[in-house]
Amino acid sequence: MIRSILCSVLALSGATTELWVPEVSTLLVQDDDPIEVNIDWLTSVDYRPGMKLPDEILALDGKQVQLVGYMAIGTLEGDESFEFVPESCECGRSKVQHFIDVTLTDDVATFTPGRITLVGKFSVGEVKEDGFVTSLYRLEVERLP
Amino acid sequence: MGDLLRLSLTLTLVGIIGSGLSAQDKDADKEIERLFTAALNGRVVIRPQAANRLVALGQAGEARILKELGEDGLGLAAMGPAIIEAIGLCRSSELREALWPALSNGDFPWRPSVARALAEQPRDTETAAFQLHLDDPLAEVRAAMTRGFGQAEGSLEVLEENLLDGDDRVRQAAALALLDRGQKDVLWYLLEELKREDKYFERPTGTSARITVSRALSKRGLDLNGYDSRKEPTTPSNAKAIEQLEESLKGEPPPMTSWQTAGGPISLECIGLELRSCRAGEFFLRWTDDDRLLVGQGNPAVVRLPPGTTRKLVRGLAASYDGLEGKRFFGAPGCDLEQVLLRRTPSSHSEALVIAKGPALVPDLRPTPLTEGYAPLIATLPDGESTDPRLQHLLRRVRTALAVLGGSVADLRR
Numbered sequence: 287m288i289r290s291i292l293c294s295v296l297a298l299s300g301a302t303t304e305l306w307v308p309e310v311s312t313l314l315v316q317d318d319d320p321i322e323v324n325i326d327w328l329t330s331v332d333y334r335p336g337m338k339l340p341d342e343i344l345a346l347d348g349k350q351v352q353l354v355g356y357m358a359i360g361t362l363e364g365d366e367s368f369e370f371v372p373e374s375c376e377c378g379r380s381k382v383q384h385f386i387d388v389t390l391t392d393d394v395a396t397f398t399p400g401r402i403t404l405v406g407k408f409s410v411g412e413v414k415e416d417g418f419v420t421s422l423y424r425l426e427v428e429r430l431p
Numbered sequence: 432m433g434d435l436l437r438l439s440l441t442l443t444l445v446g447i448i449g450s451g452l453s454a455q456d457k458d459a460d461k462e463i464e465r466l467f468t469a470a471l472n473g474r475v476v477i478r479p480q481a482a483n484r485l486v487a488l489g490q491a492g493e494a495r496i497l498k499e500l501g502e503d504g505l506g507l508a509a510m511g512p513a514i515i516e517a518i519g520l521c522r523s524s525e526l527r528e529a530l531w532p533a534l535s536n537g538d539f540p541w542r543p544s545v546a547r548a549l550a551e552q553p554r555d556t557e558t559a560a561f562q563l564h565l566d567d568p569l570a571e572v573r574a575a576m577t578r579g580f581g582q583a584e585g586s587l588e589v590l591e592e593n594l595l596d597g598d599d600r601v602r603q604a605a606a607l608a609l610l611d612r613g614q615k616d617v618l619w620y621l622l623e624e625l626k627r628e629d630k631y632f633e634r635p636t637g638t639s640a641r642i643t644v645s646r647a648l649s650k651r652g653l654d655l656n657g658y659d660s661r662k663e664p665t666t667p668s669n670a671k672a673i674e675q676l677e678e679s680l681k682g683e684p685p686p687m688t689s690w691q692t693a694g695g696p697i698s699l700e701c702i703g704l705e706l707r708s709c710r711a712g713e714f715f716l717r718w719t720d721d722d723r724l725l726v727g728q729g730n731p732a733v734v735r736l737p738p739g740t741t742r743k744l745v746r747g748l749a750a751s752y753d754g755l756e757g758k759r760f761f762g763a764p765g766c767d768l769e770q771v772l773l774r775r776t777p778s779s780h781s782e783a784l785v786i787a788k789g790p791a792l793v794p795d796l797r798p799t800p801l802t803e804g805y806a807p808l809i810a811t812l813p814d815g816e817s818t819d820p821r822l823q824h825l826l827r828r829v830r831t832a833l834a835v836l837g838g839s840v841a842d843l844r845r
Contacts, residue, residue: 324638324642324661326635326638326639326642327642327660327661330642330643330646332646332650335480358764359760359764359768359785359787360763360764372639373634374768374770374783374785375707375768375770380475380476380478380479380512380513381476381479382476382480385476397760398759399759399760399770399783399784399785400633400772400780400781400782400783401633401634401783415477416469416477418469418473418476418477418480418481419476419477419480420474420476420477421476
């Protein structure tokens with residue numbers, strides 16, 4: 287929001303020089319503004335189970351976050367959760383750091399093959415089942431766009 | 432009497448220890464079986480973890496994989512990519528030796544995984560074997576073979592030739608392998624990757640490349656002067672960082688081909704056809720409203736088409752889309768993928784359609800309206816010799832890929 291206000295003010299002021307507007311995450315962000323997070327950056331981190339993630343990623347825990355990516359092929363119609371990935375192909379990326387586990391709180395999944403934007407509460411950390419890490423990143427979203 | 436008592440006690444003790452060891456062995460066998468089953472059939476996300484833990488057990492874990500491999504090595508394909516990639520971490524020569532024939536078999540379904548496994552811990556004796564696969568049809572295989580070849584002390588001249596590959600992943604692998612061998616001048620090529628702004632329709636392919644390369648350089652201890660791969664390279668801080676990196680390199684940049692230089696934004700994309708075959712390679716084709724055929728990602732090859740070609744193609748493909756009654760996904764998840772993107776007008780958002788499958792052939796997977804819609808698209812592809820590797824015999828390579836993906840497409844040129 288702050289970014290769009292800044293852009294509008296500059297447009298009204300008649301500023302004609304090319305101006306670099308920083309990413310939302312580098313501005314003072316209001317509580318209700320989601321932090322734009324790059325899904326490629328998030329999912330290409332070097333990770334092994336048990337390893338500490340970079341502080342910049344850990345700091346996103348509990349925050350409202352905006353991510354742009356693809357529903358994983360294989361998303362089941364009617365499920366309340368799905369994997370969110372940076373590319374629609376599997377491309378040999380099947381490890382736990384390669385996706386965001388999305389839970390829909392007020393909707394069910396319908397597979398959409400195109401690129402979509404999701405906003406929700408993000409959480410980071412290992413979730414384990416039978417001794418295996420089954421998710422590293424999670425996003426709680428009300429409904430699909 | 433005392434001797435008899437001692438003997439009895441000794442026998443009892445031996446029995447207890449024996450049964451204890453046997454229980455331990457049973458527990459270990461049970462754990463090996465649990466890990467093997469999880470690596471083979473567990474949830475996709477746990478398979479690599481289970482496979483890595485299995486091989487971390489050492490000889491016992493490796494023996495379980497060997498048992499499944501069979502004497503003829505035919506069990507390898509059935510074990511799937513997670514176990515195959517974990518074999519790259521094994522000490523067993525027998526397991527490693529089973530990987531090379533699989534890589535040479537063009538029909539083996541998990542060749543990129545085999546290549547990554549082999550490149551994980553290359554052996555000096557394998558330099559020639561790595562070199563043999565540097566011109567593989569799959570870019571993922573070429574990239575892994577380049578890494579392995581570089582680490583196995585392969586020739587610098589051969590690695591330099593790979594800087595000319597048509598795929599950015601292979602060029603990056605070659606440049607990083609040369610950098611690791613002390614060839615600082617290759618940073619000029621990697622800086623081009625840090626300058627990329629290209630997109631494939633809405634997908635920010637340039638950003639992905641910037642993130643991959645900047646991570647690889649930071650991992651090697653290179654100070655990027657505050658460069659942030661998530662921001663566009665033209666932002667003041669990134670532009671300054673790149674300038675400082677260029678100044679730190681001595682001499683002039685080497686001459687580069689168009690595809691080695693950074694790609695900028697692309698406008699007017701109307702149709703996209705992305706083909707990813709686990710046997711026949713990958714193709715990224717786009718048709719723009721101003722009648723250009725773009726081939727590849729990054730800085731794509733450009734083929735001029737007769738005026739009005741794209742608009743006609745858009746009308747035809749839109750009719751194919753409309754014939755599918757709103758269905759936009761066909762098949763099941765797997766390593767083979769066809770993704771079509773359509774913008775009915777240059778300013779509209781792209782409508783995506785995906786066809787996917789595993790390595791097995793699936794007859795009639797692609798719906799007929801779409802197969803019919805592909806034919807005029809494919810008819811615009813050049814098929815001659817080219818100095819640009821992305822255009823070399825393009826049509827015949829695309830036709831081969833289509834045949835193993837959703838099925839053959841009619842040749843309108845005949």
